[in-house]
Amino acid sequence: MTSALSFFSLLQLYYQVLNFAMIVSSALMIWKGLIVVTGSESPIVVVLSGSMEPAFHRGDLLFLTNFQEDPIRAGEIVVFKVEGRDIPIVHRVIKVHEKENGDIKFLTKGDNNEVDDRGLYKEGQNWLEKKDVVGRARGFLPYVGMVTIVMNDYPKFKYAVLAIMGAFVLLKRES
Numbered sequence: 001m002t003s004a005l006s007f008f009s010l011l012q013l014y015y016q017v018l019n020f021a022m023i024v025s026s027a028l029m030i031w032k033g034l035i036v037v038t039g040s041e042s043p044i045v046v047v048l049s050g051s052m053e054p055a056f057h058r059g060d061l062l063f064l065t066n067f068q069e070d071p072i073r074a075g076e077i078v079v080f081k082v083e084g085r086d087i088p089i090v091h092r093v094i095k096v097h098e099k100e101n102g103d104i105k106f107l108t109k110g111d112n113n114e115v116d117d118r119g120l121y122k123e124g125q126n127w128l129e130k131k132d133v134v135g136r137a138r139g140f141l142p143y144v145g146m147v148t149i150v151m152n153d154y155p156k157f158k159y160a161v162l163a164i165m166g167a168f169v170l171l172k173r174e175s
Contacts, residue, residue, distance in 0.1 A: 016169075040066035040135035045079055046145030047090050051110030052077070055092075056137075059146035062090065064135025072096060072106055072130065077137040080108065083122045088134050091117055097127060105129055 034043040047060045055077065056062065064079055072078065074096050079088045091108040094116060098104050105127035109116040118126055151158040 038063075038065045038135070039068070040064045042079070042088065042134050045088060045090065045135070046148045048087065048149065049110075051112050052090055052092070053112045055111050056090065056140060057142065059143045059149055061141045061144040062137045063139040065138050066133060066135040068130065070136075072104055072133070072136075074106075078108065079134045079137070080128055080132045081134055082120060082125075082132065085120075089117070089120065090137070103129075 031043075035041060037043075043064050045062050045064060047056045047058055047062060050058050062079070072093055074093050076093045077090065078093055079090050081088045089108075091110045091113075093106045094109045095107040096104060097106065106129075107116050107118070107127055121128065151161075
């Protein structure tokens with residue numbers, strides 16, 4: 001009887017591990033699919049500061065596209081990466097400079113900032129190029145990203161939530 005019970009418990013554990021692996025792989029497939037459909041390496045980002053208020057607030061979740069054939073226009077909100085910085089920045093394009101050969105350079109600024117972003121760019125860089133753009137804002141959900149911000153700002157809270165979830169799974173498995 002004990003052997004059959006332990007086999008059943010082992011089978012149930014295997015089923016739970018397999019179920020978890022399927023959930024993780026499904027989420028990864030959805031993410032990779034969004035990358036292909038949107039043309040953006042990061043189709044969803046969270047606004048981390050108040051520099052774009054009142055257009056976007058800290059914690060807003062932005063949906064991005066990044067189709068290379070679409071021209072960048074003044075007034076458009078872009079998410080860009082700067083060499084030497086890990087976190088992408090969400091700001092508005094304020095000036096576009098198009099050369100005769102078709103190359104486009106542009107300048108950005110946060111709506112809530114006093115000055116343009118030249119101080120944020122790498123040293124000696126005065127303009128951004130299309131290669132710096134991660135995506136362009138196409139829609140948003142207000143404050144949905146606050147969960148991400150809380151988890152990053154308060155790592156102990158993140159571990160407490162993980163511990164509670166783990167305890168819940170263990171207790172559920174017992175019953």
